[in-house]
Amino acid sequence: MDIIVQKYGGTSVGNIEKIKNVADKIIKTKNTGKSLIVVLSAMSGETNRLLGLAHQISKHPSDREMDMLVSTGEQVSTSLLAIALHEKGYGAISLNAHQVGIYTDKAFTKARITEIKSDKLIKHLNDDKIIIVTGFQGVDTEGNITTLGRGGSDTSAVAVAAAIKAEKCEIYTDVDGVYTTDPRIVKNAKKLKYITYDEMLELASLGAKVLMNRSVEFAKKFKVKLEVKSSYEDIEGTLIVEDNTKMENVVISGITQKKDEAKVTIHKVPDNTGVASKIFKQIGDKNINVNVIVQTSSVNDVTDISFTIPRINIEDVKNILENLKSDIKYKNYYIADDISIVSMVGIGMKSHAGIASSAFDILAKNEINIDMISTSEIKISVIVKEKDSEKSVQVLHEYFIK
């Protein structure tokens, strides 16, 4: 049985007309002879409507009840899509997380999938039914409804594809694929035919908003062939695969900018063992994502530590540093909130030397000052002033990708 899993987001099923259009797209795939499982989000606006009702009652509603509440959105969209498929003469059945057996841990509003049962899915596929599964939701071992957090439906789709050993998991979205950079910034940004899981993971955490990291991690772990495609046009999207051997001469797959960050510099930190870990442990405990960390070499047993954090966490980090001052005895700290992280990602960097120095050269020639640098095997990130961010993306794209 050749099984395709397709995922449609909230805007793709935002009203009755759109639901009928999705039914037509599904039927096109079905008519190629494939077995089909469709994972759906709630109709756009529905989740916010439900959240609004709850917040009229309580500023901090219980996570367990919020999941019970908002998970109804996907149950509505899936049953409506099943009805639309019936109306067009196709066998279809909607299944919620309980009915499939999508098990998660007990972390309400941000649960993680632990197991997906495949027996019911296989039974209905054998009956030649198109199965419509509620995205975003799961159940814990006690039968409580859980939800998977932002972008959860992508994760549901990949996890279902892994459980059923699907040939491919297609993510239908507003964009028609993964681009080398944001086409609003660089006009000749190119759609990628292939990208590796690792590159996609770096791009997602560095500002590309096509897929949530969790779904890509899942796809990588279970080797699920992922494709990002347009909900509206019937064209090829971008395949996310394990090994990009077909494009070995491509060095850089994507260039991103991340503008919502701030840079923290702690000045003259006594260079004792464990000082850095003390700082980053407290920041980590507050669930604050530290992106780039740079520590200068120690001079006279003091050092400077710089790192970036999301701008919304500036106050939290200030509090942490104030509290640590008597303990760590640094001299002072600065926070700059006018920075941007510009990153180049490419698995080809592994085998191409000199990419970093070329990049620095290009930026210097364009009079863009680099504040910090962080590199990994497949990534180079530079911190620049926010005002230079888009120009940095443009000149790097022009040089490395064209």
Added chain:
Amino acid sequence: MDIIVQKYGGTSVGNIEKIKNVADKIIKTKNTGKSLIVVLSAMSGETNRLLGLAHQISKHPSDREMDMLVSTGEQVSTSLLAIALHEKGYGAISLNAHQVGIYTDKAFTKARITEIKSDKLIKHLNDDKIIIVTGFQGVDTEGNITTLGRGGSDTSAVAVAAAIKAEKCEIYTDVDGVYTTDPRIVKNAKKLKYITYDEMLELASLGAKVLMNRSVEFAKKFKVKLEVKSSYEDIEGTLIVEDNTKMENVVISGITQKKDEAKVTIHKVPDNTGVASKIFKQIGDKNINVNVIVQTSSVNDVTDISFTIPRINIEDVKNILENLKSDIKYKNYYIADDISIVSMVGIGMKSHAGIASSAFDILAKNEINIDMISTSEIKISVIVKEKDSEKSVQVLHEYFIK
């Protein structure tokens, strides 16, 4: 553990303010030291909104998917009520049919409850939680969501009360109890303190709209003490009990009228065995409720058969009679759609002779012509012209109840 089950209908939870009010009512009972299970309908309007979405897609959506769709309404109201109770400082948890274990047969949109598990209910009551259960819905043995049909939340509440052996099941509704007749027709209609299951069953099938028959049947079968109460005022309602020994001198408990009926008369039917059963079998097969049947004595081996049906079924019955004409060889038939069934119900009739003749006498004195009569042990029904219906109720109420 003294357990009270309370059921609130859709208008009682129709908006956020009303949900907060219901939370207050629940807390009042909780504070008396009772354990509490609340059964809820969907917010009024929600079920119709969902039906509307489905009917934009299909004129005849599948029953299974419709149940999947509309059952979300109760999940929304129950989680919002749980949040409202938390906000007021009370432990509460919403549970859907799957989570409780409310099992039904597979008759989607009109399922019947087969079993309710009590273990989870008991566990949460032991944790001092107020449990909010989705009314109207169940699951079949394969985990499909089912719904119980019109008035299903009442049935859910009674069934939960039976399963958990509750002290009482309180049905909160727009009216504050069961009245001797419709107060809009008879000004001094009296609220009953008690009524028996059997009387309530007769009243419900004869036009009283307080409770659906199915919930009363369930209550009777499992001896659940039922109380119909006002959602808005904090006053005593009407208790529905097995044996009304406390009111043994009451003869008539209620007088109803049923205006949406029509009378069918089949004239000169050859009086062969099996003729009546032929007619009524075909009518029954179409799910048409025959209310009153009268057959005249046979003269010259022909007889007249009269019966009442809901007016909406007139065309169906016409078709059945036309098709049977060659077989049964009756002479002709008439249908009168300007009739009304006026009924008096009272368990006291069992021990009081002469009620029927008094009733006929009162009606005759008021120049009301009786077209047909049907009596049972605890009921007298007369068919009158629709124009005489309200006056009949008034004069009978004046004589038998005052």
